[in-house]
Structures are given as structure tokens and as C-alpha cells.
Amino acid sequence: MRKILLLCSMAILVFACKSAPTPPATPQPVSNAPMTKLDKTSQVGMKGNWEITKVVYPGSDYIKVNSFNLADSKCFIGSTWKFISNNNKGTMTLNNSNCTAFTSDITWYVNKEGQFVLKILDEGLKSKKVKTGFVLGVRNQSENEFQLVDKINVGGKDTDVVYQFQRATN
Numbered sequence: 001m002r003k004i005l006l007l008c009s010m011a012i013l014v015f016a017c018k019s020a021p022t023p024p025a026t027p028q029p030v031s032n033a034p035m036t037k038l039d040k041t042s043q044v045g046m047k048g049n050w051e052i053t054k055v056v057y058p059g060s061d062y063i064k065v066n067s068f069n070l071a072d073s074k075c076f077i078g079s080t081w082k083f084i085s086n087n088n089k090g091t092m093t094l095n096n097s098n099c100t101a102f103t104s105d106i107t108w109y110v111n112k113e114g115q116f117v118l119k120i121l122d123e124g125l126k127s128k129k130v131k132t133g134f135v136l137g138v139r140n141q142s143e144n145e146f147q148l149v150d151k152i153n154v155g156g157k158d159t160d161v162v163y164q165f166q167r168a169t170n
Contacts, residue, residue: 040085042110045141047085049168052076057161063154065161068120068134073161075099080168083108092120114138116148136163143167 055073057065065073075096083090088109094102105121119133137149139162150161 042114042138042141043083043085043088045143046083046110046146048083050081050083050165051168052079052081052163053166054164055161056164057152057159059154059159065152067150067161067163068118070094070102070120071099076163081106081165110138 055065055067055076057063057073060073067073067076071094075094075098078096079092079094081090081092088107090106090108092104092106094100107119107121108117110116114137116136116138117133118136134150137151139147139149141147144167146165148163148165150163151158152161153159
């Protein structure tokens with residue numbers, strides 16, 4: 001009888017100590033872009049108020065892209081962005097009537113490799129407390145427009161999501 005109780009106790013201990021299965025890890029935004037050298041010319045060129053006028057990627061009529069882990073990429077059309085180049089801060093506002101409204105402070109910079117590095121700040125958090133962000137390419141920058149290009153994986157193939165920024169008139 002003691003042996004049976006001992007075996008049952010051991011079995012209970014073994015199963016009770018078994019670790020729970022770990023859920024699959026969710027992808028985290030990139031946070032390791034080099035900041036050693038900044039492209040001040042590009043940053044000063046982005047200073048001011050901007051609007052995303054279109055978001056383009058192959059298959060956009062059939063595939064939904066969750067941009068910046070916030071909303072569908074189409075929700076960013078019409079969004080307004082303010083970039084302050086002397087302190088690398090700003091704001092972004094999603095104001096598409098078909099989507100949930102969203103406003104957030106941001107920090108950003110452009111490095112010498114032509115990468116635009118963006119951190120979306122939760123309310124009350126300082127930039128140094130936010131360890132994750134997004135790294136996008138900068139293309140076709142002029143006085144009144146530029147593009148940010150995000151690389152995503154669709155069906156095992158890298159695809160460019162292009163955000164077209166136009167300088168705001170107000």
C-alpha cells in the first residue's frame with residue numbers, strides 16, 4: 001500500500017512540475033538600426049507637417065497589411081505626421097473615417113544608411129524606455145514629397161510596402 005501511495009505521489013509531483021507549453025512568440029519590430037551617424041540633410045528635409053497620400057504594395061487589393069502593428073495599411077491614407085528635426089520627435093495621427101482614430105508621439109531619425117528609424121511612444125513613456133521600433137527605407141525624397149518603404153514577407157517572398165508622403169499645405 002505504501003508503495004502505491006509513494007508511486008502516486010511521485011506521479012503527481014512529476015505532472016505538477018511539468019512546464020506549460022510556451023505560446024509561439026509574436027514577431028517584434030526591429031530595434032537594432034545603427035544610430036552612430038545621422039543623415040542630417042534628410043532629417044532637415046523631412047521637418048514639418050506631412051500627409052500619407054497613398055500606400056502601395058503588390059496584391060494590395062487582396063492582401064491586408066497591419067502597418068506598424070497598429071492598423072490596416074489603408075487606414076494610414078490621409079494620416080498626418082509632424083517631424084521635428086532638431087530633437088527627432090514628432091506626432092502621428094490616423095484620421096481615416098473608415099478606421100479607428102489614433103494619435104501618438106513618435107521619435108525618429110534617418111541614419112547614414114538611408115534608414116528611417118521610428119519609435120511609436122505609448123502615453124507617458126519616454127523614448128529610451130521603448131526598446132522596439134521600425135526601420136524603413138527612405139526613397140525619392142524631395143522638398144515636397146518622399147517615400148518610406150517597409151519590407152514585409154508575403155508567402156515567403158519579400159515585398160515592399162511604400163508609404164507616399166506629401167508635404168501638408170497648412
